[in-house]
Amino acid sequence: MATPRTLSEPAPAAPREPLVAPSDMRVIWLLLIAAFVAILNETTMGIAIPHLNRDLGLPPELGQWLTSAFMLTMAVVIPTTGFLLQRLTTRRIFIIAMSAFSLGTLLCLVAPGFSFLLLGRVVQASGTGIMMPLLMTTIMDVVPAHSRGRMMGRVGLVISLAPAIGPTLAGAVLDALSWRWLFGIVLPIAIIALAIGSRWMTNIGETRPVPLDVLSVVLSALAFGGIVFGLSQFGAGHAGPGGLSSAALGGIVIALGLVFLALFVVRQLSLQRTDRALLDLRVFRSANFTLSILIMSVVALAMFGTLTLLPQYLQNVVQLDALMSGLILLPGSVLMGVLGPVMGRIYDARGPRTLLVPGTALVVASLFFYSTVSQSTPWELLMVVQTAMSVGLAMSFTPLFSASLGSLVRRLYSHGSAVLNMLQQVAGAAGVAVLTVTYSNILHAGEASGLSTPAAGAPGARAAFLIAACIAIVAFALSFLIRKPEEVDGTAPGAPAGH
Numbered sequence: 001m002a003t004p005r006t007l008s009e010p011a012p013a014a015p016r017e018p019l020v021a022p023s024d025m026r027v028i029w030l031l032l033i034a035a036f037v038a039i040l041n042e043t044t045m046g047i048a049i050p051h052l053n054r055d056l057g058l059p060p061e062l063g064q065w066l067t068s069a070f071m072l073t074m075a076v077v078i079p080t081t082g083f084l085l086q087r088l089t090t091r092r093i094f095i096i097a098m099s100a101f102s103l104g105t106l107l108c109l110v111a112p113g114f115s116f117l118l119l120g121r122v123v124q125a126s127g128t129g130i131m132m133p134l135l136m137t138t139i140m141d142v143v144p145a146h147s148r149g150r151m152m153g154r155v156g157l158v159i160s161l162a163p164a165i166g167p168t169l170a171g172a173v174l175d176a177l178s179w180r181w182l183f184g185i186v187l188p189i190a191i192i193a194l195a196i197g198s199r200w201m202t203n204i205g206e207t208r209p210v211p212l213d214v215l216s217v218v219l220s221a222l223a224f225g226g227i228v229f230g231l232s233q234f235g236a237g238h239a240g241p242g243g244l245s246s247a248a249l250g251g252i253v254i255a256l257g258l259v260f261l262a263l264f265v266v267r268q269l270s271l272q273r274t275d276r277a278l279l280d281l282r283v284f285r286s287a288n289f290t291l292s293i294l295i296m297s298v299v300a301l302a303m304f305g306t307l308t309l310l311p312q313y314l315q316n317v318v319q320l321d322a323l324m325s326g327l328i329l330l331p332g333s334v335l336m337g338v339l340g341p342v343m344g345r346i347y348d349a350r351g352p353r354t355l356l357v358p359g360t361a362l363v364v365a366s367l368f369f370y371s372t373v374s375q376s377t378p379w380e381l382l383m384v385v386q387t388a389m390s391v392g393l394a395m396s397f398t399p400l401f402s403a404s405l406g407s408l409v410r411r412l413y414s415h416g417s418a419v420l421n422m423l424q425q426v427a428g429a430a431g432v433a434v435l436t437v438t439y440s441n442i443l444h445a446g447e448a449s450g451l452s453t454p455a456a457g458a459p460g461a462r463a464a465f466l467i468a469a470c471i472a473i474v475a476f477a478l479s480f481l482i483r484k485p486e487e488v489d490g491t492a493p494g495a496p497a498g499h
Contacts, residue, residue, distance in 0.1 A: 023202050024142040027090065028151065030201060031135040034098055034193050036158045038128040041105065041186050042070065043166030044173075045121075051179045056114050068232050069118055070125040071429065075228040077129030078422045079220040082279050084130065085137050085414035086210045091201040093134055098194040101127030105190055109183040120183075129421075136417040140405050145485065146348055152401040153344025156394060161337030163307070168330060213271055216278035219264040224422060226257025231429040247437070280415040283408055291481050292404035293420060295360070297427035298475040299396050302363060302468045305431030306370070309439055309464055310386070316443070317375055317457040318382075328383045332390030339394040344402070351484040352399035359395025360476040362388055367469035371462050375454045396475070399482070406485035431468070438464040 045067055052058065052066065084093060104124030111117035132155075139151045173181050233250030264279075271277040284290050307329070314325040343355055366389035373382070401420075408416045439460040446456025 021142070026200055027138060027202060028135075028142070028154075030193065030197050031094070031131070031138060032154055032158055034094070034101075034190075034197070035131045035135050035155075036162050037186060037189050037193060038101055038124075038131050039158060039162035040166050040169070041101075041124065041183075042128060043163040044170035044182050045070070048170055048174060048179050048182055051174050052117075055179060056117075058114055065118060066121050068229065070121050070128075071228050071232060071425065072225050073122050073125035074129040074425055075224040075422070076221040077126050078133065078418055078425065079224055079279050080217060080418075081130055081133040081421075082415035082418040083210055083212060085134060085417075086208055087212075090134070090138060091197075093130060094197050094201050095194070097127040097130040097134065098190060098197060099127070100124070101131075102187065102190040102194055105183050105187045109180055109187055132421050133414065133417040136401070136405060136420070137414045140413040140417070141410070145406060148344075148406060149347030149398060149402045150341055150344035153341035153347075153398045155401060156340030156343065156397045157337040159397065160333055160340065160390070160394065163333065211276050213267070213276060213278055216264065216267050216271065219260050219267060220278060223257050223261035223264045224426065226253050226260060227426055228429045230254030230257055231426075231433040250433075277415075279418060280412060283412050283416045283419055286407040288407040288483055288485065289404050289416060291478055292400050292407070293423055295356075295396070295475045295478050295482070296400045296404065296420065297423045298471055299360070299363065299393065299400070300424045300427040301431035301434075302367060302472045302475075303393055303431070304428035305435035305468055306367070306389070306465070308432045309435045309461065310370075312436075312439065313373065313457065313461040314379070314382070317373075317454045317461060318377065318379060319375075319454060320379060324379070328379055329386060331383060332387035335387060336390035336394040339391065340398055343394050343398040347399045347402055347484075352403045352482045353480065355395040355399045356479040356482055357476070359392045359399075360472065360479045362392025363396065364469055364472045364476050366392065367465055367472055370465035371469055373461060373465070374458050396479075403482050403485060435464040435468060438467060 049066060088096070101124055104120045104122070104127065107120030107123060108117055109120075111120055135155060136152075139148065139155070143151045169185075170182055173185065230250040230253035233246045233253065265281065268277040268279055268281050272280050272282055310329065311325045314320045314328060320328075346355055366385050369385050404420060405413060405416050439457070442460030442463055443453070443457045446459065447453060449456075
């Protein structure tokens with residue numbers, strides 16, 4: 001096993017060149033590929049659940065656990081990555097994460113029934129939850145501050161391109177083959193990535209013997225797991241224990257999750273005085289980090305909520321088939337991925353506000369347009385607006401990734417990336433819950449009064465998109481306050497404000 005090393009600072013002779021050692025660049029590419037495969041797998045399941053329900057004889061509420069359990073596991077694992085990335089070497093974490101993902105994929109592929117399949121999804125998620133924080137922390141460790149934007153742009157490419165391809169790939173596979181092929185295609189790619197990583201992955205940065213606080217892990221699991229699960233119950237449309245509606249159950253679980261979150265925060269504030277926190281909350285002392293994370297959460301809420309609601313609107317209201325709905329979303333998603341590295345270069349040269357202000361404005365404008373849609377809105381216009389929104393998202397994510405983590409000192413990179421990815425998960429779940437519940441309630445009320453599904457669904461979609469647009473205004477207003485880390489309080493590149 002390679003020994004950990006500390007990277008030297010880039011030579012000042014070429015201040016605008018991405019001075020990354022070839023071995024470090026190889027590590028980044030390995031992590032990008034692994035993250036792409038993991039996210040691709042995550043986004044194929046939504047379209048596969050109806051097939052799984054039919055083939056395995058599952059009721060819808062039980063089949064939905066294949067996505068809920070995945071989200072819950074991610075919510076439990078991600079907060080622990082701040083600890084893991086300090087305690088274990090890069091190579092060891094990569095091998096653990098990809099081994100778990102590969103094993104989970106294998107379990108899903110050969111699963112004889114629902115319970116085995118659910119176990120496979122949990123094991124898959126435990127590897128996926130480690131991958132994105134590992135990728136972001138590694139980039140922060142090896143890439144000079146003046147070149148981080150273009151590298152974070154590649155992260156944006158992975159985050160946007162994999163979800164764009166996933167549902168389309170899943171639809172094509174399910175039309176021609178069984179659902180097992182969704183895992184059969186991913187498994188060899190995961191094994192190859194694991195084999196290459198085991199051979200070529202090197203260690204980056206230094207490890208230190210950080211103690212693990214078991215109580216913090218338990219509180220974290222109950223807090224973040226409870227909040228994400230509670231949000232997933234809104235709009236689920238089935239009865240919970242004791243005859244409770246799914247919404248009532250979700251509200252109770254969220255309230256309990258918030259109580260455990262408060263206890264978790266108190267525990268971390270106590271432990272971080274001696275550098276023993278599971279998740280070091282001193283990252284929030286940087287105003288630039290805190291504002292960037294807040295904007296990121298709002299943008300994630302709008303993005304995930306819209307990407308969930310828009311296909312329902314296209315199929316139920318505009319009366320398009322599933323393939324056509326996917327094709328309307330595809331150009332914008334692909335363009336969002338392709339633009340990631342371009343946006344990164346602009347960020348490196350011009351700073352975040354050049355991208356973030358017009359980017360969030362595009363997102364807000366697109367959502368306000370969606371709040372005016374009807375049964376007769378031309379699909380060509382919807383494709384154009386969705387593409388414009390995707391450009392806005394590409395202009396937002398890259399500067400937010402770079403400005404947030406770049407505002408922290410090196411020892412807090414792992415904690416910052418854990419916070420960023422965790423809040424993205426929670427915000428995405430909240431966006432799906434808020435928009436889906438709004439749409440569903442108005443749709444069902446209209447149908448109960450005698451309206452057809454398209455006529456009842458149109459006002460529901462308008463109301464849901466209007467809520468998303470109003471929330472997105474917060475991101476636009478705050479975007480004027482984000483600064484490039486080099487500019488924060490006049491400090492050196494990568495240093496935080498308030499540390």
